[in-house]
Amino acid sequence: YWDLDYDPKKETLVTVGASEAIDLALRAILEPGDEVLYQEPVYVSYAPTVKMAGGVPVAVTTYAEHQFKMQPDHLRAKITPRSKVLMLNYPNNPTGGVMDRATLTEIAKICEEHDLIVISDEIYAHLTYSGKHVCFASLPGMRERTVLLNGFSKAYAMTGWRLGYALGDEEIIKAMTKIHQFTILCCSTNAQYAAIEALRNGESAMLEMKKSYDERRKFFVAGLNKIGLTCFEPLGAFYAFPSIKISGLDSNTFAEELLREEKVAVTPGGAFGECGEGYVRCSLASSMENLKESLVRMERFLERHKKQVG
Ligand SMILES: Cc1ncc(COP(=O)(O)O)c(C=O)c1O
Known part of the structure; x- marks a missing residue:
């Protein structure tokens, strides 16, 4: 969908919902005390999963008067030498805010300047009402530093099937796979076949x-x-x-x-x-x-x- 290609063997991991992918990405990337920036308001699991992975959550407040878009100068103000990861969630739960290409490009520059790894949770990517979603990993230079997350719970309403995925850098996906193998082993094959069917024939629905x-x-x-x-x-x-x-x-x-x-x-x-x-x-x-x-x-x-x- 977003003009991106990932190697299915090395750069892809199928997870138990995007929830597992969020947890795995954080556990694979963080060292104790690393700071994780994320927009707020945001999905309820972000701060707790950062803490469980030994990280320090650092919220960047977003405002209704900015359509809940993260403002690049607000992000800059929260960066310290311990900042390691930026988590983005657009389209956003709970606000319904989306991002425009210009603002995301400014954020991408900041990520480059400060060598931040980005976990981009784009689980609502198909559900936009004002033009096409801009995928963060598709911005110049961002594919290498982004762990792109998605799943079948929202656009395909398959919440109970518990299926998501992570796409990204081979080293990070390898580390995530290690944790996944020892905790979950694999996602239900029924759910995986159902997801293939959704991808092949579910678009009109x-x-x-x-x-x-x-x-x-x-x-x-x-x-x-x-x-x-x-x-x-x-x-x-x-x-x-x-x-x-x-x-x-x-x-x-x-x-x-x-x-x-x-x-x-x-x-x-x-x-x-x-x-x-x-x-x-x-x-x-x-x-x-x-x-x-x-x-x-x-x-x-x-x-x-x-x-x-x-
Ligand atoms: C922003 C966001 N990320 C992740 C999830 C978790 O989705 P999943 O059902 O794929 O675990 C949700 C669910 O509400 C969500 O809103």
Whole structure:
């Protein structure tokens, strides 16, 4: 898809979801005390897996006013002599932010200057709504320093099949394979055959699903903004990440009370890092009827709680 070729024997590893690939890449690369930079808000496993691999997580905050794109000068400000890895996740979970080529190119230059290895988690690469995804490894000079991760959980909705993969430098893939062999041995062959079938014949179903996510995204984000939950327009993945500041509640209380009072489940933004506080993540992987009903219930919830904070 991204005009890249990898040797299937030496530069490829099939993993139990992208989750295993994230863990293996970090364990293969890090020495104790190495610093790992990553954007925040981000997928919940990043900081814990960095710590479990002996590394030090260093968050680079991203902001709604920058469409949650990592700003090159913000990244630069967090680099120290111990910085070893940059983890990128675009399209992003939880914000739906995507990256443009110009910003990624500036980030690539910084990686070269500071000799950073990049773990680029592009599991939502097929789910973009404003043009084609830019693969980080396809930028000039980045293939050699990037471990590119993807999987079948998102675009092909095969989450329970637990299949992902890592592509990258032979030495890193070799080290990852060693850990994989002694812990997992191999991924389920059923899942691997299913993934081959998805790649050969699943594209039309994937595009149909993407069209549906796009319709839900437009409808739901407009609805959130209408009821007062200001929401940045997600341009990738299948989440909406509205601000809940108007409610006066912290994100945990908001999520718990909304579930208790109105039976609507959202994820507290604080779960995605400190700067996710003041937001909640709503999944668009639910039917249009459910999304419509959830807006009615969220509006009702908000009316009650807005009154409480005056
Ligand atoms: C950004 C990101 N990376 C990785 C994963 C894990 O995916 P998998 O099911 O392939 O382990 C997720 C799942 O939500 C995700 O959002």
